[in-house]
Amino acid sequence: MNMLSQGWGALVAWPAVLWLAWWLGERWHARGLPRVSTYVAVGLVGGALGGVASLRVPHEGGALLAQLALALVLFELGCRIHLGWFRRNPWVPALGVLQSLALFAALYRGLAALGVTEPWRALLAAAAVAASPAALLRVANDARAAGQVTERMLHLAAIQSVLAVLLLKLASAYWFLSAEGDWGQALLSSLYAGLLSVALGVALAVVLSALMRGAYPSSAVPTVGYALALVWLTVVADALRLSPLLAALSFGVLLRERLAWVANAQRDFGTLGLTLGVFLFVYVGARTSWSALADGAVWAVAALIVAARLVVPVALNAALAVPSGTTVRKGVLTGVALLPMSAMTLVLLERSAALGLGPAPQALWHASAALLLLELAGPVLTLWALRAAREADGSGRRGASSGGERSALAAGSSPAPAGPREAIRSADDHTARA
Template identity: 30%
Template sequence: MTWSAYLPGWPLEVSPALWLALTLVVAVLVGEVLVRHLKLPRIVGYIGIGLLLGPGGLALIPQVPATEWRLVVDLALGILLFELGSKVNLRWLKANPWIAATSLLEASATFVVVFWLLKWFDVPAITAAVVATIVIATSPAIVVRTVTESRAQGQVTDRLMLMTALNCSYAVIFHKFAVAAMYGETGASLIHTVMPPLYVLGGSALLAVLFGVTFERLHHHLGHHEETFSFVLFGMIAFATIMAATLKLSPILVLLAAGLITRYRRKRTHTFPPHFGSAGAVLVVLMFIANGLAGDLGGFGYSLLLVLLLITVRAIAKLLAVLALANQSGIGLRQATALGLALIPMSSVPLLLTMDTATAFPAFGSGLGLVLMSCIVILELAGPIVVQMALKITGETPDKKI
């Protein structure tokens, strides 16, 4: 046997996992530099490094098939969605119906202005509706992570969490029906058009209720063992995410609804370790890196004007909708402005909805999908900074107003 049998071949065949591990180290270090020296959110470093080193940047990390990182994103997003839902008190909507009205107006205004913008660019109505439903969503990942990192507390923070949970739900639900309508235009029968979204919504709701009931039972027996219960909850979230994907349901709806149901059944919120411990925190960082790796600015080549207009009209719609009902809902101009701005970020939820649509309709992925991806990249990078500034303006972070 020759010495070559004991030595690696040349050139070296490096596993993508090695590059991902190296990217994780670099991203965390860059994130620390940003927060310590520039006072910027760590998320910007995580996403920025992924974008810089990935196929959309320097291409030091090769294109990784979505199937290889989708589970990581789904798990991390599931953790953040359940965390968001468990902090949102839906009873507040009964006490102050104007908050519900603000949420509905904000989502409706976003849909309408984006829909008509795309129609102005001669985009078919059904395709325009699909895009308009996707951009309703504010990024729950960016909101939860930024609120946790900045330790923000107060009325604007609570409203931001509530409205993020609501418009994320609107986006996912109406996206299912909009995509079903796209299938209908391809000649699918009515039953094959209507039944899939009904199955997804009904099945997701049922799985969310089962998760919530099981959560309550386990918390009753293990709640006083905080560390043990956090591990069990982490496993439950992983199980629910994988089960939802296996049954072709919506992991986004399942985990968000489970958190909302759990909080609604309890008289007061329960404080868990951020992201349910270290394992969850690592997954969250990997999710933001994966978002950066998946980033694609090809939409600039497709239509730079459309990308910029889409970002602009969406932001204006959200801001003006919140300002319109600020007085009735009980907040001042400064608070409403901060809340409207904080609703701007997009990240994992629109990214996954865009990728799912592109998988089902390749023509969408090579057209408007590129525009959406470019918008998501920009608002992933700028979004955490905007949310951080908005929370500081309201004086709801420990360092008060900037």
């Protein structure tokens, strides 16, 4: 009876908490605070009050729903990735890879200096490499940002996310081999699983690029088609113990490359995507362990992660700004904009714990304060960086408009005057001039 009453309590509490998060997000957004920071803060308070505690168990429905919400974001991000830009300016992908590996090395060495033991040192360092695509894309969309810093931020975030998944797979495989001698689990947790995830996303993109061509009477129609495809992709990848996040990103990238996206699909997947976005960030806040926040070692790890995620991207983007075709100032702003880390890191560690990776719960415990700080303050600094670059509404960017519900699912149809395709072309023009 007690468990039944707790279940009903969660069913009542979650919609109320989500509505409150949405309402406060809109009110505080008008005062200049990013919506995502408000959502996380409400989830944090809701979790502390115990109203959403039943969704703290990784294997329950909340974790799968969070993966779906993040898969929608990564698909949209994938549809903005311009591989042609990478081919014309190889400094950008090289910078992304170097930045990810340098961040991992700095965190790994720093955690060792803090006395962190090996079973979860590599796991935490790998997970902390991930950017927060959900926060970055939502801040960019809310600010109607377009320009060189915006596009570099999103492209580098995609590279960091891919490298974080691959590094985490390698760390997981190493643990299964060294601790349990389990070759089967090591294989499932290795790069082999990552390659299968990419293959699944690519296969779905090939099928849908053929099935969804043509005109549609409204933007809601293709949006529903893509959303249902991503629901299938998330469930299948989760059941096969693959990475739904890597599969969704691959799905979006290939659709763009095949020119098969639908230009009038709704931005953020319309009402569905916005609702799931509210849930994702409230979930991040609700998953925060207050007992972990009382541990001094957790805050020491948080200080290291925050410092590394600020110093490494800023230093590398500034150092390689001119060779990669931008200014040092814009390189610094790009590094600052990449600070948010939370949703993807949380999902990666929860997923690892659900797959039986022993050190994952301990890694998640020690990452609690960093997750909280970087998802509360990170979007604020991202918005500041975009405004300092004069690429966001309210920053003096010429021609900023308030327009429309048309989507950035397709590269080329953002409510800003320059959609992602035009933004990338603009970025290339800036690169040529620089």
